[in-house]
Every structure is written in C-alpha cells, then in structure tokens.
Amino acid sequence: MSTLTMNGRSLDPISLNDLPTELLINIISNIDVHQSNRILGHIPDDPPPSLPDPYLIRDFLTGCRPFCSLSLTSRRFRDLAQKHLFFAPVISGFVFRFPPDRSHSRITYFLRTLLARPDLRKHVKEIRLCFPKDGETIEQRDEKEESNMTAKALPFVTAIVLPCRKLIATLDLPADMKKSWSAQMIMEYRYTMMGIVLVLLPQLQKLSISENSEDKSHYTDNHVLNILGMHPQSHANIDLGSIKCLPVIRSLRLLKLSSPTPVRLDGLDVFPNLDTLDMSLKLADMGIHQVHHLSRLYHDPQPIATLRSIRHLRIDCQTKSVGIWDFSARSGLMHILHGFRQLSSLELYAEPSAEKNPFKSVRAFPHYQTHIQTYPDAPSADYDATTGEESWDERVYAARTEWTDYQYLVDSLLHIRPQLERLQLPGGFWTLPGAARKPLPRFERFPRLQVLVLPQAAVISIKLECMRHQGTTHGDFDLIPTQVLPPNLRHLEIFDADDQLLRSEWLQVLFKEQAACNRWPELRKLEISFGPTFNDKEYADLVTRKSSTPFWTLVDKATFQIEFGRDSEVPMVRA
DSSP states (O other), X not given: OBOOEETTEEOOOBXXXXXXXXXXXXXXXXXXXXXXXXXXXXXXXXXXXXXSHHHHHHHHHHHHHHHHHHHTTOHHHHHHHHHHHTTSOEEEOOOOEETXXXXXXXXXXXXXXXXXXXXXXXXXXXXXXXXXXXXXXXXXXXXXXXXXXXXXXXXXXXXXXXHHHHHHHHSSSOHHHHHHHHHHHHHTXXXXXXXXXXXXXXXXXXXXXXXXXXXXXXXXXXXXXXXXXXXXXXXXXXXXXXXXXXXXXXXXXXXXXXXXXXXXXXXXXXXXXXXXXEEEEOOTXXXXXXXXXXXXXXXXXXXXXXXXXXXXXXXXXXXXXXXXXXXXXXXXXXXXXXXXXXXXXXXXXXXXXXXXXXXXXXXXXXXXXXXXXXXXXXXXXXXXXXXXXXXXXXXXXXXXXXXXXXXXXXXXXXXXTTTOOEEEOOOGGGGSOOSSOOOOOOOTTOTTOOEEEEEGGGTSOOOOTTOSOTTOOSSOOSOOHHHHSOTTOOEEEEEEEXXXXXXXXXXXXXXXXXXXXXXXXXXXXXXXXXXXXSOHHHHHXXXXXXXXXXXXXXXXXOSSEEEXXXXXXXXXXXX
C-alpha cells in the first residue's frame, strides 16, 4: 500500500486491489514470462546437454509459487492467479503406482483437479507432458520433481480411472471406441492419458509431448505414436472422425514432439486447425537399417494422408537435440520431410548465433575446442582403433565439413518446391567452418517462395586461411543473387551477419539488379540481423552512418525497405 501526492495534497492510500482489472492482468502476466517458452522446451540458462524435462518442470514449479501466494490474498486475486497458474503447465506425464494401487505423481493430482473442477479446464491453453525414460523404476520415483511432494498418495482406480471412465461414457462417441478407450485405462495408461488430457482441455492450443523412453515397445506399429492415446490396433475398425465432437479437436493449433527415437505421429488429420508441427528427434548415430526403417515409416501412403493437414513444419536441427550431424542425421531428415506433401512453410532451426558451438560451456562439455579451426589432435592413448569409431573431435570436424551442407539440404527439398512459400535454413552449428569451403544453395526453382530466412553462411561461403583443403575449386562457392533468389521473393532475412556481408559483391548485385530492372518484382523488405562477430561499436557506427558509406549509398537508392537489428533471438521459441 502506498500514498500518492498530487499538487501538495496527499491522496488516500491505494493498494493493488484498487487497480483496474485490465492493469492487474497486465502486471500478473509479467510474473512468469517464460511460460510459453517452457512448453517448447527452451531453458534460458542453457543447462547441461541432458534431458531438459527435469529443468523445465523445476522452472515451472518455481514460476507457480508467486501465483499460489497471490491466490491466497483475496478472491479477486485468486481468480486472476488461477488463470495464469493453469495457462501453461509442464508436468511429468506418467502415473507412478505403488502397492496397493496407490499413485503419487503430479500428473495424478493435476488430473484429479481437472476432474473435480471443470471451471479450471478452460484456463489451460498450453501444456507439456514429459514422459520419463521407462516404467516405474525406483530411480524415477526418487526424482526430486516427484518425491518432494507432501500430498498423500491417491487411490489410482477410484480417484483417476473410474472418473475418467465416467467421463468417457458421457462423450458422444461410438460405443466401440468408448469401450476400447476405457479398456486401455489400466493396461496402457501411459499413453491413454494423452487422450484423457485432450478431452479435459476444451481450449488447448499448444500440446508438447516429450518422450524420453528409448524402449521401442512403447510405440505400437513400428514407432507410431497416436496423440489421442489410441493404439493403432485398437482403432483399426473405428472411425476416428467421430471424435470431432470434442472441443479440443477444433482448438488445437500446434503440436511439438521431442523424442530420442525417431517416431511418427498418428491421428493428426482429425484436427482441422492443427497446421503447425514442431519435431525434435534424435537422428544422429542411427544404423543403416534404422535409416531404411525411417524411410518406410514416412514414405507410405498412410502417413502422407495423416500429415496432409500440416502446413507449417518446424524441425529442430540443434546438435544437443539431433546429435553430432552425420550421414544418418542427414538421411533421416530427408526421409521425414518426404511425408509432408502440403507444406507452405518449413523452418529448420538450430542453436542461437551466440551459441553456435554447442560445447562452449564447461558445464555442457569438458572437451571444448578453444579454436574452432583447430584440427583434431591425435587419438588419446586409450583410443581403440579396432572399433572403427571416430574420436569425438573427429566427428565434430567431419560434421562441420561434410554433413552441414546447405546445398545438399536445399536440393533435397525437391518434392515440396512447388508449394513452399516460406523457408528458413538453420544457423548455429551449421554455420561453423570445416576443413573445406561449403557449396552454396540455390532457390530459383522455388516458384512460390516468398519469405526466405537464412544465415550469412548460406549466402557467402566461408573461406579461412587455416582450412586444411584450400585447393577446393569445384562447387558453387561464389554465387550472386540473380543465380540464387526465387522469382517471387517478398521478404529476405539474413541473420548471423557481419561486416563481410556489407562489403560483399553479393549485396551490391542485389541492390543494383533491383534498381536497374526490378529483378524481383514482389520484393518489399530486406532484413539484416547482425550476429556476435559484429560488435556493439561496429553496429552503433553502422546505424549512425559513421561507417559503411558505400553500403548506405545503395540503401538510399533502394526500392525496398531495409531493416537492421541484432541477432538475439532463440530460434527454438520463434514459433
């Protein structure tokens, strides 16, 4: 409470409770600003490259405390706090069961609350379900996120299963579907719970599933995961279109899947407004048979039909998610893309530009290479050459040299060229130079491509004095915009840029061709985001026109808008 003074007179004391509701909502919304970012798996302080879920759950619980305290002050604050408390929960997605049939886990209490308080269900707009590695092990029961609860264990059947079955019985669904769903409540509750959550949340817009189990038996039908919690065998003769009566079928718009095992999602085609899919899959280090299996998984007519509603696809290319890039990662990515035939937008995102070396943190990886151009040292004394395995630094160097190839990546998008309207290429680890120059991609065969977002490394091939293979001369290393850009380009964004771009022939040709003959009739904006190699002084001199005079001469004559900025975004949460 405080006292205001106006014109020398003291006004009556005011408190938060006296503020208008609109202002209170704005204040409360800034208490936990990372709610939506957690749903997508982002952790601001970049913890070690282990499973992110424990950190996300811990951050969510920390963010809940102010809302819990606020809800105890008054009924007015309680209603406002509850809305934000339930807005974007991050919860461990497995029901731990103890003899005799007791359950002690956060998802259990969350479900009990939703079953008992229907009025709270509408507040949940986003949710992340974090499935643990495997079943009910002692280690998982002892995890801090679960063991620090003081609430008593619930009777699993009477508190969860029976109310869920009653809920299913009230739904306007075919009898055989309700029977199958109810039967799975005990034996397969790990994934049946996903369907129950969807039923309980009528206004859910974002669903994030983090699957940490590497046990293939959890996925029926060869690594297929149905987000409704229905096994493919159980709904073989059931028309899933009948579930369109559920409110969530119309409200769900974004789905994110994180998994250490490549897996295909099933049941997406019943959600008419679900047009955005974000996939974070462990693709590196797969064997040749696994790569072939992934090809069959996404090339069949059934997955192509299931994924036809997806218009915007985001794929995580971060090294901490995919692994150190190799043949299997590159081939696996191409097989996955083959299943999406109706894409209008494809975003391939990697680490932020300031974190392009994913092993820069001593916490994250002790074998950090100080100089990114240092060629791997001789193998250590305990290295066993008979295994045929490369040492860690050799694999990193090979990935930077051979596998993070923008030209190969773009050339592999053959089947989605005709309809693609927006394309983003990954930065981060992909931009690191290797033993030789990397060829540049071309986009002139994308007839409908209007928005192109790419790093400077995909525009100007990096050439350093310390490269091992300086004599590489065959390849597209010095392309100009007239050879590269699509004919209907409207918006070009170049990130992780530095002074080299401002001085480049590439940029000069872009301005001159557009001014002389309107080469790209639809071009409206060029956006340049400068990375960490372009320091603050250089940036300040640029925006105040104290440097780069030839560049500013081109800008002043440009027929399109030019914007500058710092490359400070986290691509993972850009959606």
